[in-house]
Amino acid sequence: MTDEKLDELEAVCSGEADEDGKVKLFRRDALVLVTELRELRKHVAALSALEGAVGTFHRVLANLCAYRERQPGIGAGVSGRVAVQDPGR
DSSP states (O other), rough: OHHHHHHHHHHHHOOOOOTTTTOOOOOHHHHHHHHHHHHHHHHHHHHHHHHHHHHHEEEEEEEHHHHHHHSOTTTTTSSSOOOHHHHHH
């Protein structure tokens, strides 16, 4: 719905009403507005799911970086000798 149509709807709703407070709207305008609002809700739901996935990705990446910093390098603290158990003992 264009800004002009939204302005028209706003003008009708804020304009004069009958004694019950009701205003008359064109049915097609209200249906177009409802359809567009539903599409926006779907779009927002998809963005929320994407935002959650990105947040999870950032947490996993941060955990991996922290893990990398905690672990000693490969072979650090290892003498290079392999312990072999003597089966004859």
